[in-house]
Amino acid sequence: MEPNVYYAIQPAFTGGEVSQDVASRVDLDKYQLSLLQAENAIIRPYGAVRKRPGSIYCGTTKNNGYAILQRFEFSSELDYMLEFGAGYLRIWRDGQYIGVDLQTPYQIDDLEKLRFVQSVDVMYICSGKYPVKKLSRYAEQNWTFTDIDWTRAAYGDINMNENLTITPSATTGTITLIASDDVFTDNNIGDSIKIEQYVAGKSVAINASQTTTSTSIQVGKTWKVISHGTWTGTLEVQVSYDGGSTWKMLRSYTSNGDYNPTESGDVEDYADMRLSVTITSGTIKADLSAYPYNHTGYADITAVSGAREATANVSKMLGDTSATSNWYLSAWSAANGYPNTVTFFQDRLVFGGSRKYPQRVWMSKTGDYENFEVVKESGSITDDSAVTIDLLSQKACTINHLDVGNDLIVMTEGNLWTIAGSETVTPTNITPRQQENYGTNNVIPVRVGSRVVYVQRRGSIIRDTGYHYDTDSYVGQDLTILAKHLIKGRTIKDAAYAQEPDSMIYFVTSDGQLICLTYVPEQKVYGWSHFVTDGEYTDVCAIASGNNDVIYAVVKRTIDGSTKYYIEQFDKDKSESVSQQDYCMMDAATIINGNTALSTVTGLSYLEGKEVFVIGDGYLFDTLTVQNGALTLPQAAKRIVIGLPYTEILEQPNWDAGNTPSGTVQGRKKQVTTAILRLSNSFGGKIGRDANHLNEIIYDSSRLELGEDVLCSGDIKASLGRGGFDANGRTFIVHDTPYPFSVSAIIREVTFGG
Structure with missing residues (x-):
């Protein structure tokens, strides 16, 4: 009896690489589009699988040490790449180091904790350990890396001990702060202190028959002037906003023996005020009064003499020299820690989490990114004032990341929150909403359209999340559920997203592989593959270049017995070229x-x-x-x-024909003797039923001998040899020569029998 022959096509590979544990899941829709191995391969979103491009050597990291890469997007036409290493920052453009080397405080252990956000030519950088830094580009060779000179920094919680007071020695200039109990440490040097004091009403009087000027009084908000007597001349109410250095006329009243003013008003800010009169006849009696108010002043601590004494420079006038228990220290300091992460939201600069305030979100004043001041007018906080909010949950989960789409997404180590972007956030209108409870690790999430892809807390599960209209909430899925072998025994260390040409996310694993996800959620394309090389990938970064995103990697290699860290650029997509010399496949x-x-x-x-x-x-x-x-x-x-050299390996899962008249074909003896490969601009490779039984894929070898273009497109019939029957019916392809290899379909000729 002649064996039965069946022809089966795998028309696409968008299912990507799946685990051996899934090798029998013929019930899954993705099964017929999947691969058991896709090593050094790229899953194309429209169906094909191709050998990954090679990487081009750009240079060695500074001091040949570990480094990370970060994109600096100056404009839609111009991207730079930042190389952060131990104590330095170097700048690259188009794969070339441009000669700019800046000193930073970051050491190797700090690099994975760096967070970035950029506005045109300024990048803000958080670490949680050091003050927020600002990288500014002024020209190609003119960059600065500095601390931020805050207009007004954020402050922590108010002192809760009513018996613990601070007494300033003066209201302006360099002052001494005396605490009633232990407060200050050397870590407070450089901190700002906010001091609130109740200031009683004050007044100053003038009784004059000649030109004279009164002493000044401090006014916090409302003032009132009233005069008596019969006089001829001019009465002025004068104001100074610089401690009395310069005076301006605020009000002027003229009398010819027939007028006495009574008026009140408000000052723009804390001010000194006085009366000045010019008299030509008669006598005037005038009073200038300042109403009582609550005063907020600021000082920067410059030295600490002991736990109860510090020296400070006043940056905004204090109310008086009385003791007060209403004081606040900087939210961000060496003692409290610094912000963990940063983004922009509704024209505010937003920070998340610190060592002392792990669940806190700070938002700057609207449009004033380096100002976290809360401003009151007529007793109410203005809508454009800075915003502070705590994300309270049963467990204090540190904020690791901030991401912005329509909403502000706050990702902590234990859960995910959103702050709605449909309403304008103000100090009195902000409502955080808890969404998922998976948590994130240190790998910076990547945004793909309306969805965010992130690494779960323990580093071995990759998930996505996005708003779902039906549930009015953020929901997602485990993207690694069918490819657990790619992360088993590994953790994810870094990630980068390249939108063009194939919408791929690259993840660096703890053992130096790149696992790659072709991610087009609207088409339900989630296709995994992985890259290996003669060495270890340690970091990855996507940089825009023309119409494509180019992937750069830091690669740890052993060269002549020594460890080297190279920066390498994966070659651009050239899959349309028919000439092998246009490709870099090494x-x-x-x-x-x-x-x-x-x-x-x-x-x-x-x-x-x-x-x-x-x-x-x-x-x-x-x-x-x-x-x-x-x-x-x-x-x-x-x-x-x-x-x-590097090698591509492709392996198809067990062949399946669905439910045949005699039932499933799984477990039945079968043999794949021939495969028709539908190729595009390809050359080279071997094919067989497993790694131990491989035959060369035959092309027109004479073209290679003549030095002609050898890349082939179309159907190539390849023999797998007659190696016996088995229960799998798999096809195994190995490609170890430096040529492109792209397969859009495989047709297997399957024989039953055995």
């Missing part, structure tokens, strides 16, 4: 485009002792070894690509 590669043919290539010390691939003018030479930083080519070439 790692840590050097590309030479010369006007004259070279037979010796130097400058390769970064690959010393490594066995490398070399393509010269489209022809693949036998592997060569770099010695003394150089290679001698078998023949001279103008277009030369040199780099480390």
Whole structure:
């Protein structure tokens, strides 16, 4: 009896790489579109799977040490890349270090905790450990990295001990602060203190028959002037907003023996006021009164003499020299910690979490990003004042991240909150809402359209979340549920999103792999693959370049017995080219485009002792070894690509035909003897039923021998050989040559029997 032959097509690979545990889940819709292995491969959102591009060597990190990369988006046409390492920041553009090297306080352990937000040419950087920094670009070679000179910083909670008072020695200038109990430590040096005092009403009188000026009184809000007598001349009410250095006329009254003013008003800010009269006849009696008020003043602590005494410079006049228990210290300080994370929301600069206030969110004044002052008018807080709110839950969960779409999303180590963007946030109108309870780790979430992809707290689950209209809440899913093998025994250390060309998110694992998710949620495309290299990926970053996003990585490699940290750029998508010489399918590669043919290539010390691939003018030479930083080519070439080899592996899951008249085909003996590969601009590779039984995929080899373009598009029939029957019916592809390889479909010829 002749065996039955069945032809089965896998028309797409958008299911991506799935675990062996899912190898029998023929009930899943994604099963027919999945792969059991997709190593060094990219899942394209429209269905194909292609060999990943190689990486081009850009340079070594400073001091050859661990570093992270961060995007600085100056404009839609111009992106920079920031390299943060131990105590430094270097700036790159288009894969080239531009020569700018700035000193920072960050050490290796701080780098994973850095958070960034940018407004045009200014980037704010949080660490939780150091004061918020500001990176500013003024020109290509003119950058600064500074502390922020706050117009008014945020303050912590009010002192709750009514018996613990602070007494200032003066209201302006350099003063001494005396505490009634232990308050100050050396960590308070550099802090700001906010002091609230009740100031009683005051008045000053003048009784004059000649030109004279009264002493001044301090006015916090409302003042009143009244005069008596018969006099001829002018009475002025004068005001000073700089401690009496300069005076301006606020009101002027003229009398010719027939008028005495009575008037009240408000000052714009705390001020000194006085009376000034010019008399030509008669006598005037005048009183200027300041109404009682609550005064708020500020001072910056410059030295600490002991636990109960500190020196400070007054930055905004104090009310008087009386003791008060109503005082606040800086929310952000060496003693309290500094903000963990930062973003912009409704034209406010927003910070989240600190060591002392792990659940607190601070928002600046509207449009005034470096001002966290609360302003009152007529006894009410103004809508544009700074906002402070605590996200209260049963457990104090530290805020790790802030993200903004339509709403402000606050991600803590234990839950997720939102602050609605449908209403304008003010100090009296802000309503946080708790959403999910999964928590996040230190990896910065990535936003893809209206959804946010983040790493769960313990670092081994990747989830997404977004607003769901039906439930009026944020909901998401575990994106790794079918690919647990990619994260088993690993944690995620970093992430980057490249929108173009394939909408992919790249995750760095703790053991140096890149696991990649092709993510198009509106089309229900969630396709995993993974990258490996001769070394370890330690960080990743996406930078805009033309119409594409280019991926850069920090790669830890062992070269000539020593550990090196290289910055490498994955080659841009060139899948439309029909010429093999246009591609870079090697790692840590050097590309030479010369006007004259070279037979010796130097400058390769970064690959010393490594066995490398070399393509010269489209022809693949036998592997060569770099010695003394150089290679001698078998023949001279103008277009030369040199780099480390890597291998693509594709494995299809068990073949399934659904429910046949005789039932399922699972568990029945079968053999895949032939596969038709639907290729696009591809060359090379081997195919078989497993890694131990592989045959070369046959192309037109004469074109390669002639140095012609060899890339093939269309259907290629490949023999898997007759290696026996098994219960799987899998197809295994290995591609280990430096050529592109893109498959849009595989048709298997399956024989039953055995």
